[in-house]
Amino acid sequence: MHCMDTTQLLKGVLDLAVLAVVDDEDGYGYDIVRRLRTGGLEEVGDASVYGTLRRLYSSGALTSYVVPSESGPHRKYYGITPSGRSQLKQQRDDWHDFSTTVTRILQGAVA
Amino acid sequence: MSAPTITPEVQDFLAVVRGQLADLPSDERDDLIGGLEADLGDLVAEHGPDALGDPLDYARELRSAAGLEPMMGRPRGRRTTGETVTSALDAASARWDRAVSGLPGSPWEFIVSLRPTWWVLRAWLALQVADLMWGSGAYNTGLSVIPSLLGWGLPLLVVTVLVSIQIGRGRLWPAQPRGKVFGRVVLVGLNTLAVLTVPAVMANFHSAADAERWHGAPVAGSSDVAPHGISFKGQPVRNIYPYDAHGNLLAGVQLIDDRGRKLTVTRDPYAEGSGWGEMSLVPWADAETSQVNFNVFPMAEQRIDLSSGREVGDPGLQQPPFVALPPVTLPGIDVRAWLKLGAPDSEPDSKPDSKQDRDKKAAE
Numbered sequence: 001m002h003c004m005d006t007t008q009l010l011k012g013v014l015d016l017a018v019l020a021v022v023d024d025e026d027g028y029g030y031d032i033v034r035r036l037r038t039g040g041l042e043e044v045g046d047a048s049v050y051g052t053l054r055r056l057y058s059s060g061a062l063t064s065y066v067v068p069s070e071s072g073p074h075r076k077y078y079g080i081t082p083s084g085r086s087q088l089k090q091q092r093d094d095w096h097d098f099s100t101t102v103t104r105i106l107q108g109a110v111a
Numbered sequence: 112m113s114a115p116t117i118t119p120e121v122q123d124f125l126a127v128v129r130g131q132l133a134d135l136p137s138d139e140r141d142d143l144i145g146g147l148e149a150d151l152g153d154l155v156a157e158h159g160p161d162a163l164g165d166p167l168d169y170a171r172e173l174r175s176a177a178g179l180e181p182m183m184g185r186p187r188g189r190r191t192t193g194e195t196v197t198s199a200l201d202a203a204s205a206r207w208d209r210a211v212s213g214l215p216g217s218p219w220e221f222i223v224s225l226r227p228t229w230w231v232l233r234a235w236l237a238l239q240v241a242d243l244m245w246g247s248g249a250y251n252t253g254l255s256v257i258p259s260l261l262g263w264g265l266p267l268l269v270v271t272v273l274v275s276i277q278i279g280r281g282r283l284w285p286a287q288p289r290g291k292v293f294g295r296v297v298l299v300g301l302n303t304l305a306v307l308t309v310p311a312v313m314a315n316f317h318s319a320a321d322a323e324r325w326h327g328a329p330v331a332g333s334s335d336v337a338p339h340g341i342s343f344k345g346q347p348v349r350n351i352y353p354y355d356a357h358g359n360l361l362a363g364v365q366l367i368d369d370r371g372r373k374l375t376v377t378r379d380p381y382a383e384g385s386g387w388g389e390m391s392l393v394p395w396a397d398a399e400t401s402q403v404n405f406n407v408f409p410m411a412e413q414r415i416d417l418s419s420g421r422e423v424g425d426p427g428l429q430q431p432p433f434v435a436l437p438p439v440t441l442p443g444i445d446v447r448a449w450l451k452l453g454a455p456d457s458e459p460d461s462k463p464d465s466k467q468d469r470d471k472k473a474a475e
Contacts, residue, residue, distance in 0.1 A: 014176070030150035046154065047169045051176025054143060058178075076146035 015061075016095055017041060018052050019080065019088040022062060026079040029053060053078055061087050120160040121151045124169070131170035135179075143173075200295060226279060233305040234275035238268055239312045264345070340377030340405070347380040349387055350429075351408035356446070358436040362428070363395060365407045375405035391415050393426040 021027065021035045032053065033046045056062040061084030067075045080088070125144055132140045154162050163169075174180065211219035242264070277283040278298070341348040353364040366374035378392055395407035413426040 028150065029146055030153040033150075045172050046150070047172035048176040050143070050147060050150070051173045051178070053146075054177040073149045073152070074145065075149050076142075 013095070014044070014048060014052050015056060016088070016091045017044075018049065018056060019061060019084055019091070022078050023080045023085065023088055026077050028067075028075045028077050032078070056084065060084070118152070118155055118160060120163060121148065121155055124151065124163045124166045127166035128170045128173065131167065131174070143177075196296060200299070227276070230275045230279035231272050233302065234271040235268065236305050236308050236312055237275075238264065238271055239315075240308050243312065243315055340375050340380070348376050349380075349390070350376065350392070350410050350412070352431045352433075353408055354433075354436045356439055358438045360431055360435065362409065363407060364409075365395075365404065367406070373404065373406035376410070378405060389415050389417055391422075 017036055017039075018032060021032050021039070024035075027035065029050050030046065033044070033049045036044050036049065053062065057064055057078065061081060062078045063081050064076055064078050067077055069075060125148060128147070129140065129144050132143060135143075151163065274283065341351075351364075351366070353361040355361055368374050376392070380387065390412045392405070393411035393413050394403040394405050395410065396403050409428060409431065411426045411428050414423040415421070416423045
Protein backbone atom coordinates (compact mmCIF):
# COMPACT_ATOMS: atom_id res chain seq x y z
CA MET A 1 0.00 0.00 0.00
CA HIS A 2 3.01 2.35 0.17
CA CYS A 3 2.79 4.80 -2.69
CA MET A 4 6.21 6.22 -3.59
CA ASP A 5 4.75 8.67 -6.07
CA THR A 6 5.11 12.01 -4.27
CA THR A 7 2.36 13.85 -6.08
CA GLN A 8 0.00 11.05 -5.18
CA LEU A 9 1.25 11.24 -1.64
CA LEU A 10 0.72 14.96 -1.41
CA LYS A 11 -2.74 14.50 -2.69
CA GLY A 12 -3.09 11.62 -0.32
CA VAL A 13 -2.00 13.77 2.61
CA LEU A 14 -4.79 16.16 1.92
CA ASP A 15 -7.20 13.24 1.73
CA LEU A 16 -5.99 12.09 5.09
CA ALA A 17 -6.21 15.52 6.66
CA VAL A 18 -9.70 16.15 5.31
CA LEU A 19 -10.91 12.75 6.46
CA ALA A 20 -9.50 13.39 9.90
CA VAL A 21 -11.17 16.77 10.19
CA VAL A 22 -14.54 15.44 9.02
CA ASP A 23 -14.19 12.42 11.26
CA ASP A 24 -13.75 14.75 14.18
CA GLU A 25 -16.92 16.63 13.32
CA ASP A 26 -19.17 17.03 10.24
CA GLY A 27 -18.57 20.28 8.44
CA TYR A 28 -19.26 22.31 5.36
CA GLY A 29 -16.59 23.30 2.85
CA TYR A 30 -15.31 26.55 4.26
CA ASP A 31 -15.54 25.29 7.79
CA ILE A 32 -13.23 22.39 6.92
CA VAL A 33 -10.79 24.77 5.22
CA ARG A 34 -10.75 26.91 8.34
CA ARG A 35 -10.08 23.95 10.58
CA LEU A 36 -7.24 22.73 8.38
CA ARG A 37 -5.67 26.20 8.38
CA THR A 38 -5.94 26.71 12.10
CA GLY A 39 -4.62 23.20 12.52
CA GLY A 40 -1.39 24.31 10.82
CA LEU A 41 -1.91 23.73 7.07
CA GLU A 42 -2.03 27.45 6.44
CA GLU A 43 -1.17 27.31 2.76
CA VAL A 44 -3.83 24.84 1.76
CA GLY A 45 -6.00 26.21 -1.06
CA ASP A 46 -9.74 26.10 -0.53
CA ALA A 47 -10.26 24.96 -4.12
CA SER A 48 -8.08 21.96 -3.36
CA VAL A 49 -10.11 21.21 -0.26
CA TYR A 50 -13.40 21.42 -2.13
CA GLY A 51 -12.08 19.25 -4.91
CA THR A 52 -10.84 16.71 -2.37
CA LEU A 53 -14.20 16.72 -0.60
CA ARG A 54 -15.87 16.03 -3.96
CA ARG A 55 -13.51 13.19 -4.77
CA LEU A 56 -13.86 11.59 -1.35
CA TYR A 57 -17.62 11.88 -1.68
CA SER A 58 -17.56 10.20 -5.12
CA SER A 59 -15.43 7.37 -3.78
CA GLY A 60 -17.83 6.81 -0.92
CA ALA A 61 -15.55 7.87 1.90
CA LEU A 62 -17.78 10.83 2.72
CA THR A 63 -21.49 11.37 2.73
CA SER A 64 -23.15 14.75 2.27
CA TYR A 65 -26.36 16.44 3.28
CA VAL A 66 -27.78 19.86 2.80
CA VAL A 67 -28.86 22.07 5.65
CA PRO A 68 -31.26 24.72 4.43
CA SER A 69 -31.19 28.20 5.91
CA GLU A 70 -33.88 30.87 5.99
CA SER A 71 -31.55 33.63 4.93
CA GLY A 72 -28.89 32.93 2.37
CA PRO A 73 -27.99 29.82 0.42
CA HIS A 74 -28.06 26.22 1.65
CA ARG A 75 -25.02 24.73 3.33
CA LYS A 76 -23.64 21.45 2.10
CA TYR A 77 -22.31 19.44 5.02
CA TYR A 78 -19.98 16.47 4.75
CA GLY A 79 -19.82 13.54 7.12
CA ILE A 80 -17.64 10.43 7.21
CA THR A 81 -18.85 6.96 6.23
CA PRO A 82 -17.72 3.58 7.59
CA SER A 83 -15.74 3.12 4.38
CA GLY A 84 -14.18 6.55 4.99
CA ARG A 85 -13.27 5.57 8.53
CA SER A 86 -11.44 2.47 7.43
CA GLN A 87 -9.70 4.48 4.72
CA LEU A 88 -8.70 7.04 7.36
CA LYS A 89 -7.23 4.36 9.61
CA GLN A 90 -5.35 2.74 6.70
CA GLN A 91 -3.94 6.04 5.47
CA ARG A 92 -3.06 7.11 9.01
CA ASP A 93 -0.99 3.95 9.44
CA ASP A 94 0.57 4.36 5.98
CA TRP A 95 1.47 7.93 6.75
CA HIS A 96 2.97 6.98 10.10
CA ASP A 97 5.11 4.28 8.49
CA PHE A 98 6.13 6.58 5.65
CA SER A 99 7.02 9.54 7.82
CA THR A 100 9.04 7.49 10.26
CA THR A 101 10.95 5.93 7.39
CA VAL A 102 11.69 9.29 5.81
CA THR A 103 12.66 10.78 9.16
CA ARG A 104 15.04 7.92 9.80
CA ILE A 105 16.62 8.36 6.39
CA LEU A 106 17.00 12.08 6.89
CA GLN A 107 18.55 11.58 10.33
CA GLY A 108 21.01 9.17 8.83
CA ALA A 109 21.89 11.58 5.98
CA VAL A 110 22.44 14.63 8.10
CA ALA A 111 26.04 14.85 8.86
CA MET B 112 -22.48 31.10 12.11
CA SER B 113 -23.95 34.12 10.47
CA ALA B 114 -25.48 33.73 7.04
CA PRO B 115 -22.96 34.53 4.32
CA THR B 116 -23.51 37.38 1.95
CA ILE B 117 -23.53 36.40 -1.67
CA THR B 118 -22.06 39.43 -3.27
CA PRO B 119 -21.99 40.08 -7.00
CA GLU B 120 -18.27 39.32 -6.93
CA VAL B 121 -19.04 35.85 -5.71
CA GLN B 122 -21.71 35.38 -8.40
CA ASP B 123 -19.34 36.42 -11.16
CA PHE B 124 -16.57 34.31 -9.76
CA LEU B 125 -18.81 31.29 -9.61
CA ALA B 126 -20.04 31.91 -13.14
CA VAL B 127 -16.51 31.59 -14.47
CA VAL B 128 -15.79 28.51 -12.37
CA ARG B 129 -19.06 27.02 -13.52
CA GLY B 130 -18.02 27.60 -17.12
CA GLN B 131 -14.83 25.67 -16.45
CA LEU B 132 -16.90 22.72 -15.29
CA ALA B 133 -19.08 22.55 -18.39
CA ASP B 134 -17.86 19.08 -19.28
CA LEU B 135 -19.46 17.59 -16.18
CA PRO B 136 -22.98 16.24 -16.05
CA SER B 137 -25.21 19.09 -15.02
CA ASP B 138 -26.24 17.66 -11.67
CA GLU B 139 -22.64 17.05 -10.64
CA ARG B 140 -21.73 20.55 -11.67
CA ASP B 141 -24.66 22.06 -9.80
CA ASP B 142 -23.69 20.05 -6.76
CA LEU B 143 -20.17 21.41 -6.77
CA ILE B 144 -21.15 25.00 -7.47
CA GLY B 145 -24.02 24.97 -5.01
CA GLY B 146 -21.81 24.06 -2.12
CA LEU B 147 -19.21 26.59 -3.17
CA GLU B 148 -21.61 29.49 -3.20
CA ALA B 149 -22.11 29.59 0.54
CA ASP B 150 -18.49 28.85 1.30
CA LEU B 151 -17.16 31.59 -0.92
CA GLY B 152 -19.66 33.92 0.65
CA ASP B 153 -18.04 33.11 3.97
CA LEU B 154 -14.59 33.70 2.54
CA VAL B 155 -15.59 37.09 1.26
CA ALA B 156 -17.34 37.93 4.49
CA GLU B 157 -14.12 37.25 6.39
CA HIS B 158 -11.46 38.49 4.03
CA GLY B 159 -13.20 40.73 1.55
CA PRO B 160 -13.81 40.26 -2.14
CA ASP B 161 -10.11 40.31 -3.04
CA ALA B 162 -9.72 36.99 -1.33
CA LEU B 163 -11.47 35.39 -4.23
CA GLY B 164 -8.51 35.56 -6.60
CA ASP B 165 -8.51 34.32 -10.18
CA PRO B 166 -11.51 32.13 -10.96
CA LEU B 167 -9.63 30.22 -13.67
CA ASP B 168 -6.86 29.23 -11.30
CA TYR B 169 -9.45 28.33 -8.74
CA ALA B 170 -11.27 26.16 -11.26
CA ARG B 171 -8.05 24.45 -12.25
CA GLU B 172 -7.14 23.70 -8.65
CA LEU B 173 -10.64 22.51 -7.94
CA ARG B 174 -10.62 20.17 -10.92
CA SER B 175 -7.22 18.85 -10.06
CA ALA B 176 -8.15 18.11 -6.47
CA ALA B 177 -11.43 16.59 -7.53
CA GLY B 178 -9.57 14.15 -9.79
CA LEU B 179 -10.56 15.74 -13.09
CA GLU B 180 -8.37 16.93 -15.95
CA PRO B 181 -7.15 20.41 -15.01
CA MET B 182 -8.52 21.91 -18.18
CA MET B 183 -12.00 21.22 -19.44
CA GLY B 184 -12.17 18.33 -21.86
CA ARG B 185 -14.89 17.35 -24.34
CA PRO B 186 -18.38 17.75 -22.97
CA ARG B 187 -19.22 14.55 -21.26
CA GLY B 188 -22.87 14.99 -20.32
CA ARG B 189 -25.29 12.20 -19.68
CA ARG B 190 -26.06 10.43 -22.91
CA THR B 191 -29.27 11.22 -24.66
CA THR B 192 -31.45 8.45 -25.95
CA GLY B 193 -30.26 9.21 -29.45
CA GLU B 194 -26.64 8.74 -28.55
CA THR B 195 -27.38 5.48 -26.77
CA VAL B 196 -29.26 4.10 -29.76
CA THR B 197 -26.61 5.23 -32.23
CA SER B 198 -23.81 3.65 -30.24
CA ALA B 199 -25.82 0.44 -29.90
CA LEU B 200 -26.36 0.32 -33.67
CA ASP B 201 -22.70 1.10 -34.32
CA ALA B 202 -21.60 -1.59 -31.89
CA ALA B 203 -23.88 -4.19 -33.47
CA SER B 204 -22.64 -3.20 -36.91
CA ALA B 205 -19.01 -3.49 -35.81
CA ARG B 206 -19.65 -6.91 -34.25
CA TRP B 207 -21.25 -8.13 -37.48
CA ASP B 208 -18.34 -6.85 -39.56
CA ARG B 209 -15.87 -8.61 -37.31
CA ALA B 210 -17.84 -11.83 -37.50
CA VAL B 211 -18.14 -11.96 -41.30
CA SER B 212 -14.81 -10.50 -42.32
CA GLY B 213 -12.94 -13.66 -41.48
CA LEU B 214 -15.10 -16.01 -43.54
CA PRO B 215 -13.39 -17.66 -46.52
CA GLY B 216 -14.38 -16.38 -49.92
CA SER B 217 -15.63 -13.10 -48.48
CA PRO B 218 -19.31 -13.94 -48.80
CA TRP B 219 -20.40 -10.73 -47.10
CA GLU B 220 -18.47 -8.57 -49.55
CA PHE B 221 -20.21 -10.42 -52.34
CA ILE B 222 -23.58 -9.75 -50.78
CA VAL B 223 -22.72 -6.10 -50.23
CA SER B 224 -21.88 -5.76 -53.93
CA LEU B 225 -25.45 -6.90 -54.63
CA ARG B 226 -26.85 -3.95 -52.76
CA PRO B 227 -28.52 -2.29 -55.73
CA THR B 228 -30.39 -5.53 -56.39
CA TRP B 229 -31.66 -5.41 -52.84
CA TRP B 230 -32.97 -1.89 -53.40
CA VAL B 231 -35.05 -3.09 -56.33
CA LEU B 232 -36.09 -6.27 -54.54
CA ARG B 233 -37.33 -4.53 -51.41
CA ALA B 234 -39.49 -2.17 -53.47
CA TRP B 235 -41.00 -5.16 -55.26
CA LEU B 236 -41.53 -6.93 -51.93
CA ALA B 237 -43.27 -3.89 -50.50
CA LEU B 238 -45.72 -3.83 -53.37
CA GLN B 239 -46.31 -7.56 -53.21
CA VAL B 240 -47.13 -7.25 -49.53
CA ALA B 241 -49.53 -4.43 -50.34
CA ASP B 242 -51.07 -6.60 -53.03
CA LEU B 243 -51.38 -9.47 -50.58
CA MET B 244 -53.22 -7.35 -48.10
CA TRP B 245 -55.46 -5.25 -50.28
CA GLY B 246 -55.18 -6.30 -53.90
CA SER B 247 -55.38 -9.65 -55.59
CA GLY B 248 -54.35 -11.32 -52.38
CA ALA B 249 -57.63 -10.28 -50.87
CA TYR B 250 -59.35 -12.22 -53.60
CA ASN B 251 -56.97 -15.10 -53.09
CA THR B 252 -56.14 -15.17 -56.74
CA GLY B 253 -52.44 -15.29 -55.91
CA LEU B 254 -49.64 -12.90 -56.71
CA SER B 255 -48.18 -12.31 -60.11
CA VAL B 256 -44.67 -11.27 -61.06
CA ILE B 257 -45.71 -7.71 -61.72
CA PRO B 258 -47.99 -6.88 -58.80
CA SER B 259 -51.41 -6.08 -60.16
CA LEU B 260 -52.65 -3.89 -57.28
CA LEU B 261 -55.95 -3.22 -58.96
CA GLY B 262 -54.25 -2.24 -62.16
CA TRP B 263 -51.90 0.32 -60.61
CA GLY B 264 -49.17 -2.26 -60.18
CA LEU B 265 -46.79 -1.34 -62.95
CA PRO B 266 -46.55 2.45 -62.47
CA LEU B 267 -46.47 2.00 -58.69
CA LEU B 268 -43.66 -0.53 -59.06
CA VAL B 269 -41.59 1.90 -61.10
CA VAL B 270 -42.08 4.70 -58.56
CA THR B 271 -41.36 2.49 -55.56
CA VAL B 272 -38.20 1.09 -57.14
CA LEU B 273 -36.95 4.61 -57.83
CA VAL B 274 -37.64 5.70 -54.25
CA SER B 275 -35.92 2.62 -52.90
CA ILE B 276 -32.86 3.23 -55.03
CA GLN B 277 -32.65 6.85 -53.94
CA ILE B 278 -32.87 5.81 -50.30
CA GLY B 279 -30.18 3.22 -50.94
CA ARG B 280 -27.95 5.89 -52.47
CA GLY B 281 -28.48 8.07 -49.44
CA ARG B 282 -30.33 10.77 -51.33
CA LEU B 283 -33.67 10.43 -49.63
CA TRP B 284 -35.01 10.21 -46.09
CA PRO B 285 -34.64 8.03 -44.00
CA ALA B 286 -31.11 7.73 -45.28
CA GLN B 287 -30.59 11.46 -45.26
CA PRO B 288 -29.46 13.40 -43.33
CA ARG B 289 -26.86 10.80 -42.70
CA GLY B 290 -26.42 9.65 -39.19
CA LYS B 291 -29.62 10.99 -37.73
CA VAL B 292 -30.81 8.42 -35.23
CA PHE B 293 -34.51 8.26 -36.02
CA GLY B 294 -33.98 7.85 -39.74
CA ARG B 295 -31.42 5.16 -39.13
CA VAL B 296 -33.71 3.20 -36.85
CA VAL B 297 -36.56 3.51 -39.34
CA LEU B 298 -34.34 2.27 -42.17
CA VAL B 299 -33.12 -0.73 -40.16
CA GLY B 300 -36.71 -1.53 -39.20
CA LEU B 301 -38.02 -1.31 -42.77
CA ASN B 302 -35.21 -3.42 -44.18
CA THR B 303 -35.77 -6.08 -41.53
CA LEU B 304 -39.50 -6.10 -42.28
CA ALA B 305 -38.79 -6.49 -45.98
CA VAL B 306 -36.55 -9.50 -45.36
CA LEU B 307 -39.18 -11.08 -43.12
CA THR B 308 -41.88 -10.80 -45.76
CA VAL B 309 -39.96 -12.85 -48.33
CA PRO B 310 -41.31 -16.26 -47.28
CA ALA B 311 -44.87 -15.00 -47.10
CA VAL B 312 -44.69 -13.42 -50.53
CA MET B 313 -43.07 -16.44 -52.16
CA ALA B 314 -45.70 -18.71 -50.68
CA ASN B 315 -48.45 -16.80 -52.41
CA PHE B 316 -47.34 -17.26 -55.97
CA HIS B 317 -49.88 -19.75 -57.18
CA SER B 318 -48.70 -21.87 -60.03
CA ALA B 319 -50.89 -23.68 -62.49
CA ALA B 320 -50.08 -26.91 -60.67
CA ASP B 321 -51.32 -25.42 -57.42
CA ALA B 322 -54.55 -24.30 -59.07
CA GLU B 323 -55.15 -27.82 -60.33
CA ARG B 324 -54.44 -29.28 -56.93
CA TRP B 325 -56.98 -27.07 -55.23
CA HIS B 326 -59.76 -26.95 -57.75
CA GLY B 327 -59.28 -30.30 -59.38
CA ALA B 328 -58.22 -30.76 -62.97
CA PRO B 329 -60.75 -29.20 -65.30
CA VAL B 330 -62.95 -31.86 -66.90
CA ALA B 331 -62.86 -31.63 -70.67
CA GLY B 332 -65.61 -29.36 -71.88
CA SER B 333 -66.63 -28.29 -68.44
CA SER B 334 -66.45 -24.63 -67.83
CA ASP B 335 -67.61 -24.88 -64.26
CA VAL B 336 -64.17 -25.34 -62.71
CA ALA B 337 -62.41 -22.09 -63.68
CA PRO B 338 -60.01 -20.97 -60.93
CA HIS B 339 -59.08 -17.91 -62.90
CA GLY B 340 -62.08 -16.60 -64.71
CA ILE B 341 -62.35 -13.32 -66.52
CA SER B 342 -60.87 -10.49 -64.56
CA PHE B 343 -60.64 -6.83 -65.26
CA LYS B 344 -58.11 -4.47 -63.72
CA GLY B 345 -57.04 -7.17 -61.35
CA GLN B 346 -60.51 -7.93 -60.03
CA PRO B 347 -62.57 -10.97 -61.00
CA VAL B 348 -65.57 -10.21 -63.17
CA ARG B 349 -68.86 -11.51 -61.87
CA ASN B 350 -71.18 -10.96 -64.77
CA ILE B 351 -71.23 -9.44 -68.24
CA TYR B 352 -73.98 -7.37 -69.80
CA PRO B 353 -73.66 -7.33 -73.61
CA TYR B 354 -75.27 -4.73 -75.82
CA ASP B 355 -75.39 -4.82 -79.60
CA ALA B 356 -74.31 -2.21 -82.14
CA HIS B 357 -77.58 -0.35 -81.75
CA GLY B 358 -77.08 -0.16 -78.02
CA ASN B 359 -79.73 -2.67 -77.15
CA LEU B 360 -79.29 -5.18 -74.32
CA LEU B 361 -78.60 -8.73 -75.40
CA ALA B 362 -79.20 -12.00 -73.61
CA GLY B 363 -77.68 -15.38 -74.15
CA VAL B 364 -74.38 -14.18 -75.61
CA GLN B 365 -71.80 -16.95 -75.62
CA LEU B 366 -68.24 -15.61 -75.42
CA ILE B 367 -65.32 -17.35 -77.09
CA ASP B 368 -61.82 -15.88 -77.28
CA ASP B 369 -59.51 -15.79 -80.28
CA ARG B 370 -58.06 -19.15 -79.27
CA GLY B 371 -61.43 -20.81 -79.18
CA ARG B 372 -61.60 -20.92 -75.40
CA LYS B 373 -64.76 -20.21 -73.49
CA LEU B 374 -64.43 -16.92 -71.69
CA THR B 375 -65.81 -17.92 -68.34
CA VAL B 376 -66.26 -16.04 -65.14
CA THR B 377 -65.20 -17.90 -62.07
CA ARG B 378 -67.93 -19.30 -59.89
CA ASP B 379 -65.78 -19.21 -56.76
CA PRO B 380 -63.44 -16.23 -56.73
CA TYR B 381 -62.43 -16.69 -53.12
CA ALA B 382 -61.70 -20.39 -53.54
CA GLU B 383 -63.63 -21.09 -50.34
CA GLY B 384 -66.77 -22.50 -51.81
CA SER B 385 -68.61 -19.36 -50.82
CA GLY B 386 -69.05 -18.11 -54.34
CA TRP B 387 -69.61 -14.41 -54.74
CA GLY B 388 -70.90 -13.90 -51.22
CA GLU B 389 -74.45 -12.76 -51.16
CA MET B 390 -75.08 -13.40 -54.83
CA SER B 391 -74.49 -16.72 -56.48
CA LEU B 392 -74.34 -17.11 -60.24
CA VAL B 393 -77.01 -19.02 -62.12
CA PRO B 394 -75.52 -19.91 -65.47
CA TRP B 395 -77.08 -20.76 -68.79
CA ALA B 396 -77.06 -24.38 -69.83
CA ASP B 397 -76.37 -26.06 -73.09
CA ALA B 398 -79.75 -26.57 -74.75
CA GLU B 399 -79.07 -30.16 -75.63
CA THR B 400 -76.73 -31.56 -73.00
CA SER B 401 -77.97 -29.38 -70.12
CA GLN B 402 -74.39 -28.83 -69.09
CA VAL B 403 -73.88 -25.41 -67.51
CA ASN B 404 -71.73 -22.90 -69.32
CA PHE B 405 -70.13 -20.04 -67.44
CA ASN B 406 -69.39 -18.17 -70.62
CA VAL B 407 -72.97 -17.24 -71.51
CA PHE B 408 -74.06 -13.75 -70.51
CA PRO B 409 -75.69 -12.17 -68.76
CA MET B 410 -76.01 -14.79 -66.07
CA ALA B 411 -78.93 -14.87 -63.74
CA GLU B 412 -78.15 -14.44 -60.06
CA GLN B 413 -79.54 -15.89 -56.88
CA ARG B 414 -79.49 -14.06 -53.60
CA ILE B 415 -77.93 -15.92 -50.67
CA ASP B 416 -78.60 -15.25 -47.03
CA LEU B 417 -75.05 -14.86 -45.69
CA SER B 418 -75.77 -16.05 -42.18
CA SER B 419 -77.56 -19.25 -43.13
CA GLY B 420 -76.03 -19.84 -46.54
CA ARG B 421 -79.52 -20.54 -47.86
CA GLU B 422 -80.96 -19.26 -51.06
CA VAL B 423 -83.38 -16.41 -50.77
CA GLY B 424 -86.11 -15.81 -53.29
CA ASP B 425 -85.90 -16.92 -56.89
CA PRO B 426 -82.99 -16.69 -59.31
CA GLY B 427 -83.36 -14.06 -61.97
CA LEU B 428 -81.68 -11.74 -64.37
CA GLN B 429 -80.63 -8.64 -62.49
CA GLN B 430 -81.06 -4.98 -63.33
CA PRO B 431 -78.42 -4.22 -65.95
CA PRO B 432 -76.04 -1.31 -65.37
CA PHE B 433 -77.53 0.56 -68.33
CA VAL B 434 -80.89 0.35 -70.04
CA ALA B 435 -79.19 1.02 -73.35
CA LEU B 436 -75.89 2.21 -74.68
CA PRO B 437 -75.11 4.63 -77.49
CA PRO B 438 -74.93 3.02 -80.94
CA VAL B 439 -71.51 2.22 -82.30
CA THR B 440 -70.08 1.56 -85.74
CA LEU B 441 -67.00 -0.05 -87.19
CA PRO B 442 -66.24 2.24 -90.12
CA GLY B 443 -64.77 0.74 -93.24
CA ILE B 444 -65.56 -2.80 -92.22
CA ASP B 445 -68.41 -4.80 -93.71
CA VAL B 446 -69.84 -6.24 -90.54
CA ARG B 447 -72.85 -7.85 -92.18
CA ALA B 448 -70.71 -9.78 -94.60
CA TRP B 449 -68.58 -11.01 -91.73
CA LEU B 450 -71.67 -12.07 -89.83
CA LYS B 451 -72.82 -14.05 -92.84
CA LEU B 452 -69.57 -16.03 -92.70
CA GLY B 453 -70.45 -17.16 -89.21
CA ALA B 454 -73.88 -18.33 -90.26
CA PRO B 455 -73.65 -19.22 -93.93
CA ASP B 456 -77.12 -20.82 -94.11
CA SER B 457 -79.08 -17.95 -92.69
CA GLU B 458 -80.54 -14.99 -94.52
CA PRO B 459 -79.01 -11.55 -93.86
CA ASP B 460 -80.48 -9.92 -90.75
CA SER B 461 -82.43 -13.04 -89.84
CA LYS B 462 -82.48 -14.13 -86.24
CA PRO B 463 -81.21 -17.61 -85.31
CA ASP B 464 -84.00 -20.17 -85.25
CA SER B 465 -85.79 -20.37 -81.98
CA LYS B 466 -86.41 -23.75 -80.46
CA GLN B 467 -90.00 -23.69 -81.66
CA ASP B 468 -88.89 -22.97 -85.23
CA ARG B 469 -86.38 -25.79 -85.10
CA ASP B 470 -88.96 -28.18 -83.73
CA LYS B 471 -91.31 -27.06 -86.50
CA LYS B 472 -88.64 -27.64 -89.10
CA ALA B 473 -87.82 -31.05 -87.68
CA ALA B 474 -91.43 -32.00 -87.71
CA GLU B 475 -91.72 -31.08 -91.36
